Amino acid sequence: MADGGIGAPTKRREDVRFLTGHGSYTDDYTPNHTTYCAFARSLVANGKINGIDTSAAEAMPGVVAVFTGDDFTEVGGNPAGWAINSRDGEPMKEPKRPVLAHGKVRHVGDAYAAVVAETLEQALDAVEAIEADIEELDAVIDMADALANSSNLVHDEIGTNQCFDWGWIEDNRAATDEAIKNAPHVTTLELVNNRLVPNAMEPRASIGEYNPGSGDYKLTTTSQNPHLTRLLISAFVMGIPENKLTVHAPDVGGGFGSKIYHYGEEALVLAAAKKLGRPVKWTSTRTEAFLTDAHGRDHVTKIELACEKDGTFIAFRTETMANVGAYLSNFSTATPTFLHGTLMAGNYTVPNVYVNVKAVFTNTAPVDAYRGAGRPEATFSLERVIDKCARELGMDPVAIRRKNFVQPDQYPFASAAGLEYDSGNYPALMDGLEKVADLSGFEARRKESEARGRLRGLGINSYIEACGIAPSNLVGVLGSRVGLYDAATVRVNATGSISVMVGAHSHGQGHETAFPQVVADLLGVDPMSVEIVHGDTSKIPFGMGTYGSRSLAVCGSAVYRATEKIITKATLIAAHMMDEAPDKVDFEDGIFSVAGTNKTVGFGDVALKAYIPHEFPIEEIEPGLEETAFYDPANFTYPSGAYACEVEVDPETGKVDICSMVAMDDFGTVVNPMIVTGQVQGGLAQGIGQALLEHGIYDENGQLLSGSLMDYAMPRADDLPNVVVDHSHATRCTHNPIGVKGCGEAGAIGSPPTVVNAVVDALQRGGHNVEHIDMPVSPARVWEAINR
Amino acid sequence: MPNVTMTINGREMSTEVENRTLLSTALREGLKLTGTHIGCDTSQCGACVVHVDGVAVKSCSMLAVEADGATVDTIEGQASPDGSLNVIQQAFQDHHGLQCGFCTPGMVMSASALLKENPKPTEQEVRDYLEGNICRCTGYQGIVNAILAASGQDVAIAAE
Ligand code: FES
Ligand code: FES
Numbered sequence: 050m051a052d053g054g055i056g057a058p059t060k061r062r063e064d065v066r067f068l069t070g071h072g073s074y075t076d077d078y079t080p081n082h083t084t085y086c087a088f089a090r091s092l093v094a095n096g097k098i099n100g101i102d103t104s105a106a107e108a109m110p111g112v113v114a115v116f117t118g119d120d121f122t123e124v125g126g127n128p129a130g131w132a133i134n135s136r137d138g139e140p141m142k143e144p145k146r147p148v149l150a151h152g153k154v155r156h157v158g159d160a161y162a163a164v165v166a167e168t169l170e171q172a173l174d175a176v177e178a179i180e181a182d183i184e185e186l187d188a189v190i191d192m193a194d195a196l197a198n199s200s201n202l203v204h205d206e207i208g209t210n211q212c213f214d215w216g217w218i219e220d221n222r223a224a225t226d227e228a229i230k231n232a233p234h235v236t237t238l239e240l241v242n243n244r245l246v247p248n249a250m251e252p253r254a255s256i257g258e259y260n261p262g263s264g265d266y267k268l269t270t271t272s273q274n275p276h277l278t279r280l281l282i283s284a285f286v287m288g289i290p291e292n293k294l295t296v297h298a299p300d301v302g303g304g305f306g307s308k309i310y311h312y313g314e315e316a317l318v319l320a321a322a323k324k325l326g327r328p329v330k331w332t333s334t335r336t337e338a339f340l341t342d343a344h345g346r347d348h349v350t351k352i353e354l355a356c357e358k359d360g361t362f363i364a365f366r367t368e369t370m371a372n373v374g375a376y377l378s379n380f381s382t383a384t385p386t387f388l389h390g391t392l393m394a395g396n397y398t399v400p401n402v403y404v405n406v407k408a409v410f411t412n413t414a415p416v417d418a419y420r421g422a423g424r425p426e427a428t429f430s431l432e433r434v435i436d437k438c439a440r441e442l443g444m445d446p447v448a449i450r451r452k453n454f455v456q457p458d459q460y461p462f463a464s465a466a467g468l469e470y471d472s473g474n475y476p477a478l479m480d481g482l483e484k485v486a487d488l489s490g491f492e493a494r495r496k497e498s499e500a501r502g503r504l505r506g507l508g509i510n511s512y513i514e515a516c517g518i519a520p521s522n523l524v525g526v527l528g529s530r531v532g533l534y535d536a537a538t539v540r541v542n543a544t545g546s547i548s549v550m551v552g553a554h555s556h557g558q559g560h561e562t563a564f565p566q567v568v569a570d571l572l573g574v575d576p577m578s579v580e581i582v583h584g585d586t587s588k589i590p591f592g593m594g595t596y597g598s599r600s601l602a603v604c605g606s607a608v609y610r611a612t613e614k615i616i617t618k619a620t621l622i623a624a625h626m627m628d629e630a631p632d633k634v635d636f637e638d639g640i641f642s643v644a645g646t647n648k649t650v651g652f653g654d655v656a657l658k659a660y661i662p663h664e665f666p667i668e669e670i671e672p673g674l675e676e677t678a679f680y681d682p683a684n685f686t687y688p689s690g691a692y693a694c695e696v697e698v699d700p701e702t703g704k705v706d707i708c709s710m711v712a713m714d715d716f717g718t719v720v721n722p723m724i725v726t727g728q729v730q731g732g733l734a735q736g737i738g739q740a741l742l743e744h745g746i747y748d749e750n751g752q753l754l755s756g757s758l759m760d761y762a763m764p765r766a767d768d769l770p771n772v773v774v775d776h777s778h779a780t781r782c783t784h785n786p787i788g789v790k791g792c793g794e795a796g797a798i799g800s801p802p803t804v805v806n807a808v809v810d811a812l813q814r815g816g817h818n819v820e821h822i823d824m825p826v827s828p829a830r831v832w833e834a835i836n837r
Numbered sequence: 838m839p840n841v842t843m844t845i846n847g848r849e850m851s852t853e854v855e856n857r858t859l860l861s862t863a864l865r866e867g868l869k870l871t872g873t874h875i876g877c878d879t880s881q882c883g884a885c886v887v888h889v890d891g892v893a894v895k896s897c898s899m900l901a902v903e904a905d906g907a908t909v910d911t912i913e914g915q916a917s918p919d920g921s922l923n924v925i926q927q928a929f930q931d932h933h934g935l936q937c938g939f940c941t942p943g944m945v946m947s948a949s950a951l952l953k954e955n956p957k958p959t960e961q962e963v964r965d966y967l968e969g970n971i972c973r974c975t976g977y978q979g980i981v982n983a984i985l986a987a988s989g990q991d992v993a994i995a996a997e
Pocket of ligand 2: 250302303557934935936937938939940941971972973974
């Protein structure tokens with residue numbers, strides 16, 4: 050292994066530019082002659098546009114153009130990437146999502162006009178001068194009301210507020226119903242998975258450029274997946290051919306899902322740039338981010354767990370209403386279905402699972418994948434109801450989980466929710482957790498808390514997620530409209546430096562450090578000789594981007610495969626240089642050699658030969674040393690974990706303090722443990738935020754009450770504990786070449802039920818008969834539960 | 838339009854602004870010092886922290902005209918001219934105190950103000966001081982460790 054190869058906690062090379070102010074984020078870029086764009090956004094949740102008078106705005110100083118929905122009736126809509134059929138076989142309802150609202154505004158913040166001016170201030174002033182006659186209609190907010198009431202619709206043309214009514218697996222429905230009917234014990238829990246606002250710290254921004262001489266467009270934008278954005282703009286929204294459109298996502302300040310999607314502002318700045326022949330720049334304010342970035346979660350769920358008296362699980366049945374907001378965002382239909390329903394068997398050998406999901410349109414911001422995307426919702430429902438069940442049966446929460454775990458000798462394991470888990474060792478994770486979290490010492494700590502007037506509780510959780518998104522053949526059958534492979538080109542330059550062009554985008558994940566570790570490991574070269582190029586469709590072969598904990602598992606595997614191809618070709622060149630048959634040549638630690646001889650040639654010399662092909666067998670081997678691989682995974686990857694959290698509740702105020710949080714995860718091979726630990730810490734922060742603090746709340750008129758950083762409780766440094774992250778209990782992924790499973794979402798998936806289980810446990814141990822508290826478990830909610 | 842002149846990172850610089858222009862905007866747009874970031878519109882996130890006359894300030898909460906004649910230090914002036922990191926910056930790299938990097942300039946500027954005021958803060962003091970700096974990526978553990986380490990306190994190092 051090369052120094053700094055797979056497994057080394059290498060410092061991140063990208064840090065230096067971020068620490069010195071030399072990052073280049075989208076808003077840092079201002080091309081010459083830039084104009085500035087600002088949007089007029091709806092103040093009402095549901096409204097009929099009777100007319101928009103832009104004449105006063107057009108006459109304002111510095112204004113160069115004003116756009117309304119009328120200007121975009123010819124362009125296509127922003128599509129959903131996943132087609133879901135309802136239980137009766139009906140295709141989902143797909144109302145058009147226009148660039149600018151036309152006819153109706155459907156959520157507060159829905160853009161109905163845009164101004165482009167010489168300066169941002171002039172654009173903002175002119176937005177104020179737009180006269181919009183918008184007739185406010187009753188807002189559709191509550192999901193149950195939305196389904197019950199078909200006279201008040203978000204989209205009149207579809208005749209319903211239901212997008213789909215999906216069953217998974219529909220063929221298992223009758224057997225699951227029957228099993229629950231006949232079960233000796235059934236635990237039922239109704240719960241809400243609270244709506245979250247992603248709040249990546251960098252607000253979205255987009256700059257459109259058009260070269261009238263060549264007809265080329267360029268979009269610089271805050272995207273997790275520039276090729277996907279290009280595909281959506283080219284194939285669906287604007288019809289610009291891919292070879293005339295460059296999408297560049299430079300440094301991006303966090304995404305967490307919210308920057309996967311194509312948004313109307315991107316199409317607008319491109320269209321405006323073409324019309325004006327000048328660059329057009331838009332940067333979101335935080336207020337716009339709250340109102341228009343795709344939100345996360347927002348499920349209302351009833352789950353039933355049927356089991357034997359000894360705690361052996363018989364069936365899980367889930368009914369969920371999933372809010373999709375006012376329009377279908379790109380992954381919004383996959384998130385509550387195939388990223389949620391398929392995980393509803395958890396880590397368990399339960400034989401019957403059935404999930405019903407009704408997706409509901411409301412007059413709220415679109416809801417889509419946010420860190421974890423469907424899997425946190427699945428884990429929360431499951432692990433909360435298991436905890437309640439254990440309590441009802443008088444069982445220990447660790448014991449009931451252990452009793453039902455898939456065992457290490459059962460892989461590959463076909464789960465009752467339709468997935469084939471390839472690897473894992475849930476009992477070992479639980480063993481590790483018991484030790485590291487010192488579960489046997491809990492009682493002593495509880496007594497100590499009690500002596501101080503605090504109620505201490507212990508929360509346990511196990512989770513599994515499906516990551517490495519995703520095998521194209523499988524997701525194609527399930528309705529995906531795209532393939533979910535990834536691509537990489539490894540270019541060995543003449544002097545031996547290496548450029549690797551990858552389809553995954555790094556916006557905090559440290560790809561620029563971790564991917565070279567993989568290449569260096571295979572080639573036996575210094576990782577610092579390997580540079581990663583990402584984010585620019587004109588430089589990289591293709592790629593589906595970064596989300597779903599997929600970068601290393603899918604794109605990293607493409608890097609691995611392309612590097613293997615490099616070794617294959619380099620071996621041919623080395624064989625020629627040493628005048629030996631290629632099958633006699635070995636390659637190790639950067640040196641080609643021939644066993645039984647003293648012939649060797651270094652990797653660098655082979656690279657040079659590839660580019661200066663003198664005395665080169667040109668009929669057999671092409672010059673150059675560059676290879677591309679597309680990698681399509683054979684299966685999802687299945688990271689899993691066991692988490693423990695201890696909390697103290699102040700019964701006087703209802704305030705919850707986290708005393709400890711231990712995350713024991715199986716991510717398969719760990720390439721850079723420092724980065725992996727950081728990813729889990731970040732995921733835990735968002736999960737703890739969901740559990741204790743964060744809530745995107747709309748009032749009945751569709752106003753976002755928690756619509757600023759003063760109202761929405763983002764976790765701050767003094768809200769979060771130090772956490773213990775352990776990824777030593779790893780089992781390799783069996784189907785990708787690195788053996789890696791993905792770590793980005795784990796913390797956000799595993800922690801919310803762990804925290805809530807701990808709070809409920811604390812209250813129960815304190816003599817309060819509280820079965821459940823919805824997130825965020827705020828002091829007010831806890832106090833109310835205690836004093837009910 | 839008013840002209841403001843400031844001594845930024847030791848160099849005198851001027852730019853034209855509107856009366857309503859915020860210092861954060863003047864730095865980024867007028868002076869092309871884009872290391873200072875803007876993450877919110879309610880003075881909550883701290884991505885824009887700079888030092889004005891030696892005091893940590895959220896540059897979005899101050900008008901550019903108020904800074905006329907002031908000495909301003911930004912993230913661009915923290916490393917040595919040859920690019921080598923200062924103690925705080927180096928600690929952030931060693932302790933994985935950043936991921937996407939967007940909050941980082943504000944974090945570094947706040948950390949340096951904290952250590953000037955309180956050269957050996959406790960962990961709780963660090964966490965309290967960072968109340969006005971939001972990071973969505975890291976969960977703060979790496980940031981807190983970095984600041985403790987930069988103050989000379991013993992923290993296990995995360996990186997090689
Ligand atoms: S931009 Fe200044 S505090 Fe957020
Ligand atoms: S590193 Fe991304 S917000 Fe702090």
